[in-house]
Amino acid sequence: MNDRVDVVERRSNCGAVANVSDHQLYVGMQVVGALASRMNLWIEVVERPHRMAGRKQPVGDVGTDEAGPTRYQYPHAPVKLPAQMDLDSAPGVRRRRILVCTPFPPRLDARHGGKATAQLLLRLAERNDVALLTLRRANGDGVDPAIGARTDHLEQIAVSAPRLPPRLQWAVGLLRGVPPWALDCRSTDFERALERLLDEWRPDVVEIHFQAMAEYVGPAARRRVPRILVDYDPPSAWALEMLRTTKGPLRMVRRAEVAAWRHNERTTRPRFDAIVVFAERDLDDVALTSGAASLVRIPLAVDVPPSALDPLGADPPTVLFVGGFAHPPNVDAAIWLANVIFPRVLDRVPEARLEIVGHEPGEEIRRLANGSVAVRGSVPDVTPYIDRAAVVVAPIRLGGSMRMKVLEALAAGKALVATPRAAEGVDATAGTHFLLAEDEDDFVDAVAEVLLDRERRRRLGESARAWAEANLGWDRGVEAFEQLYDRLTHA
Numbered sequence: 001m002n003d004r005v006d007v008v009e010r011r012s013n014c015g016a017v018a019n020v021s022d023h024q025l026y027v028g029m030q031v032v033g034a035l036a037s038r039m040n041l042w043i044e045v046v047e048r049p050h051r052m053a054g055r056k057q058p059v060g061d062v063g064t065d066e067a068g069p070t071r072y073q074y075p076h077a078p079v080k081l082p083a084q085m086d087l088d089s090a091p092g093v094r095r096r097r098i099l100v101c102t103p104f105p106p107r108l109d110a111r112h113g114g115k116a117t118a119q120l121l122l123r124l125a126e127r128n129d130v131a132l133l134t135l136r137r138a139n140g141d142g143v144d145p146a147i148g149a150r151t152d153h154l155e156q157i158a159v160s161a162p163r164l165p166p167r168l169q170w171a172v173g174l175l176r177g178v179p180p181w182a183l184d185c186r187s188t189d190f191e192r193a194l195e196r197l198l199d200e201w202r203p204d205v206v207e208i209h210f211q212a213m214a215e216y217v218g219p220a221a222r223r224r225v226p227r228i229l230v231d232y233d234p235p236s237a238w239a240l241e242m243l244r245t246t247k248g249p250l251r252m253v254r255r256a257e258v259a260a261w262r263h264n265e266r267t268t269r270p271r272f273d274a275i276v277v278f279a280e281r282d283l284d285d286v287a288l289t290s291g292a293a294s295l296v297r298i299p300l301a302v303d304v305p306p307s308a309l310d311p312l313g314a315d316p317p318t319v320l321f322v323g324g325f326a327h328p329p330n331v332d333a334a335i336w337l338a339n340v341i342f343p344r345v346l347d348r349v350p351e352a353r354l355e356i357v358g359h360e361p362g363e364e365i366r367r368l369a370n371g372s373v374a375v376r377g378s379v380p381d382v383t384p385y386i387d388r389a390a391v392v393v394a395p396i397r398l399g400g401s402m403r404m405k406v407l408e409a410l411a412a413g414k415a416l417v418a419t420p421r422a423a424e425g426v427d428a429t430a431g432t433h434f435l436l437a438e439d440e441d442d443f444v445d446a447v448a449e450v451l452l453d454r455e456r457r458r459r460l461g462e463s464a465r466a467w468a469e470a471n472l473g474w475d476r477g478v479e480a481f482e483q484l485y486d487r488l489t490h491a
Helices: 022-053 082-089 114-127 145-150 166-175 180-184 188-200 211-222 235-244 250-271 281-287 328-348 383-388 404-412 440-452 454-471 475-489
Strands: 003-007 062-064 070-073 097-102 129-137 153-159 205-209 227-230 274-277 294-297 318-322 353-357 373-377 391-394 416-418
Touching (some): 097 211, 114 145, 114 475, 166 180, 166 250, 205 211, 211 227, 211 250, 235 250, 235 328, 274 281, 328 353, 391 404, 391 440
Parallel strands (some): 070 294, 097 129, 097 205, 129 153, 227 274, 274 294, 318 353
């Protein structure tokens, strides 16, 4: 029987912050802004040579970069270690024991990075013993029942609401050099549960998902348990891009956030044995602060549904953008789409509509709604919205990693228009399986073309689906993670 522990009355230490007056906060933020400005100079001037040095040697299947740590590209050729063959196939042989830590309960119906985590865990649990330790927000959904049924041990640590308003708490956190999301994830109860599981459940590997959770590396490091960080989108990289596009007083806050994430990364990443990223561009960003940790690229995957959705969609022709709006690059994309791109599309296709669907839309997203633009927020199932859309768009300009929304659109057999940043790491062919838009004009032209040409829309959807059936799915990704587990535990 699986062990399940749902902790519903635990309190994190997120809210344990002294009262701060508005004047103290203002003065403190001025100091942080000045210090972060100096840090930004370090980022701009000192790190650029490191980025160039990191490109001296192309990243192959397995190789060592003169300027940084060992880098791996998975999956390798299909060669299994003898130990892995025994673990996968021989009856009665002890299976790998993987302890996974996440900042939110993985769900198969999630509209953010948790969906990729959920699909991966479900597949890993087929051939490995998996324990899941996760934070759970007040009134938030718990772990998906399908995952709970597969895990060997499940523990959800409830996080109470902070005592300060969120924005004020984040500002205070920045004064202390702690990024907002990392502050939200701090919990003494979670750390105690992690230490208990390390001593009692005794995992072979601890796998921590998202940089915001990286501070929990300490207990496993002290016990010399192999440690993996899965970094979905290196935060200091997109925080720096947000800074470069921000004007006015908010730049002070952006500088502080960049400095906080850099500090968080420098103090946690070197304590891991391996760091997994999904896109090649993220390797250089992570190498700046990874120390001796091995850098591993494992392409993101997605479950391909048994049948394609309608490649044409319904009338009126609808443009769909899906994203989790707790992630700043998605906020930037939605605002650019609604305020700049879509009005120009309407000039050519007056009957067009735009739907923005995603988790936790803030006021800046909700105010985008108007007569031809609908903001749906969190929905139980995004499938009906994808099915009736004429085209799915991914106007991502910031951040790294691979985008689940892009892979899901291809797997559903829908026409897709994406920026190069959104299509990062996707081996589908632009022009055949999706349309690539380099800039604003390209994006407007591509969306209008697909809306006006039904046959073009159908061909793109059918080609996308055929490519997804041949190339997506978690088989290779799961094998890559298992290769990594075996390499670390047999080192």
